[in-house]
Each structure stands twice: as structure tokens, then as C-alpha cells.
Amino acid sequence: MPELKFGLTAPLPCSYLPNEDEQLVFLLPDQPLSPKLYQQLLALNFRRSGEQVYTPHCPDCSACQSVRINPIDFSPSRSQRRLLNKAQRNELTHKFVDKPSADYFPLFADYITYKHADGSMFPPSREQLNTMLNCSWMKLHFLEQYRQQQLVAVTIVDTTSDAYSAVYSFFHPSVSALSPGILAVLYLLQCAQQNQKQWLYLGYQINECQKMAYKAVFRPQQRFIQGQWHSFG
Template structure:
């Protein structure tokens, strides 16, 4: 209950959504706990909430809060102890001629066109299609918190990958990544995570937060490939994801 007491002290309200069909688990109902959207999001707040299993989507901070299921677990990589696997070393070798850097988050047509190409190639059947400039900005850019944009370019300077990253007190939160489908053989989604881990290691930052992981969900299986990791079970961070019946404690 420490988080709930701190939010009360800060005069921050939480709202519980109504139940709706789960996007990840068939025959399940889901609902989420939202931080009052009128609250200004700053670095301290988003860091504290991330440490308590919350996630950012645009200007909204939320956490799954389902009645009978606790399978959506926030996960984070323990960067200090991470060592790439053989397959991840292969990805890094393939990327040795690619340039990458972290730049301030801002809207550019170059990044938007890449995002649009990615959505049209990979998510034409999803609620993010069709892409628009307004959607891109409202989804990824939140000016009240420190953010960075990870860029990956070819040696000729062609932008082939981008990732929006929130800067936390103890590391990075990977918000969303997009890449040129013509370069999918380079495993750019995996490369982004590896580069973020590398940067945290060199900067002595503890964690890369990867959002929510669900056991037996194919779309999220990749998130467990960066051990050692920790998973938040609504009360504490644990080294192994163990599903418990959901409870109502914050």
C-alpha cells in the first residue's frame, strides 16, 4: 500500500476502467488502473510509477488491474548482469556497419515516414492503422518528461529504425519501436533492446523496462530473451514470473 499512500500524499487520483475483452488472452476480460490524466507527468513521477509496474501510452499512465488474472507482468532487464547470447552476438555482428545514437525526442518527417511505412507493413489490421502525424505525436511524444529517440542508420545515413525511450531515474523505458520492413533481416527490434542495454551498462543505469510480458503469449515471448530479468507481481519485483490470483492491493 506504500504507492497508494504516496499518491494520496501527492493528491493524485487513480481511475479504474470498465471491463473489456482482453487483447492478448482469449476468453478473458481486462481492465486497467489509470493515473489521473490531468496530472502533469514529470521524471520523478514516471520513474516511481514504472517501479510499481505502470506503463506510459501517450499521456496516459496505466497498469493492468484485472479481477481474476495477474498474467500481465511488467518486466525489466537487469543490465549490469546481462550477457548477450550467441544468437544476440550474431545480431550485433550483423549490425557492426550500422550507426546508432540517442537523440532528443522531437517530431521529424523522416521519422514519421518510417513509422508510417512500418504501420502499413506490419499493423494494417490493428487500431494504429492508418497512421497519421497527430497519432504519432500523441502516442510517442510527451513533453513533460525526459525522452530520447534511438536512431539506427545505414553507413550511408539512411534511417532504418527508430525507438521512443522514456528516461527514468534508474534506466530506460522502451515505449515503442518501428523499423523499415525492407531491413527485417537485421533483427532491428532485437537490436534496439541490445543497444539500450549497452547504453545503460556504460552509463551505470540499472534497468531497461520492456513493458508487459504474458506467459504463453507469442507476441510477447521475445521479452524473456534478455536475462537476468525481473517481473512485477503487483507487490514486488521477482526473478521468476509466477502467476497468482489477482488481488486489489496497489
């Protein structure tokens, strides 16, 4: 790995845990970023947002634990198989594509209004979405879910030689009962196995945050805790 330079953000209120502050270590601009380098950084608890690569570095908290799953070791639980069957009965299909098949903004706007009307992402804007959809140094893929040929959910996915990394998912409120976020992970695990990827990264798990709880149900998994990957069966 080349010598890299990092910065540290000022403390800000945490987006996930009340009464906590967050700080991020981030890669300074004009660094030699590439999918190969990012693959190494993923294994060290880093994530990507737009062109920025960062990792939590909070002095009094270590709740953020990166989660990854080996698709070869994974098999769906009984409840996950029921969900896959339910999705099939409801005529849900999916595609894994290397460029958007449609304008994602209407779906993104519906999702933000439905899920995050009280948060910093509201009101939704094309600029927000475009930041997620574009990265000059990273190859992106998109998991698209359809119901009766209508686009109802999208997951933005980073692609390296040995991994997929789920960046962000959004969906139409009409399919919320079908758990499109969980379905996205199950579909991505299928894609990762078919394409011989070693890992699917799901981002950070925070045990005390209900919004993150769904990640814990995918077992076996590994979590990055205090500088090392630990296995959870």
C-alpha cells in the same frame, strides 16, 4: 510519494489474449506527474502512453508482467552476439538522441502498414505518432538505427534518473530479418550501462502472446508478479 487519485476503465476485449477482457487502472488527469514520480510508478508495474499513466487491473487475469533488466548484470548470449555481428556486417549503426533527427512518420506508416494492417492502429496517422513523441512532463530520448545512413528503425524511450523505459519501436520492413526490435534492446542496454542507469524497462511480458516472446530471452531479468519483483536467470 504524494497522494494520487486513480480511475478504472470499463472492461474491453484484450488486445493480446483472445477470449479475455482487459481493464486498466489509470492516473486521473491533473495529477503532479514528473519523471521522479514516474520512476516510482514504473517500479509498481505502471507504464506510460502519451500523457497517460496506467497499469493492468484485470479481475480474472494477471498475465501482464512488467520486465526490467539491470544493464550491469546483463551480457549478450551467443545468439545475441551473432546478431550484433550480423548487424555490423550489414552496416547497421545507431544513435541515441534527445530529439528526432528526421521526420519519423514515413517510417512509422510503413511499419504499421506492414505489421498492423489488421489492427486498431491502421491506417497510420500523424496524430498517433505525435501522441507517442510528446509528453509534457517526461523527458524522451530516441534510439535511431541506420542502414547505410538511411533511418530504418526508431525506439521511443522514457528517461528517469535511474532508468530507461522502452515505450514503442517501429522499423522499415526491409530490415525485419535483422531483428531490429532485439537489436534495439541490446543497444539500449549498452546506453543504460554507459549512462549508469540501474534499469531498462521493457514493458509487459505475456507468456501466452507470441508478439511478446522476444522479451523473455534477455536474461537475467526481473518480472513484476503479484505485487513483487521476481528474478529470472
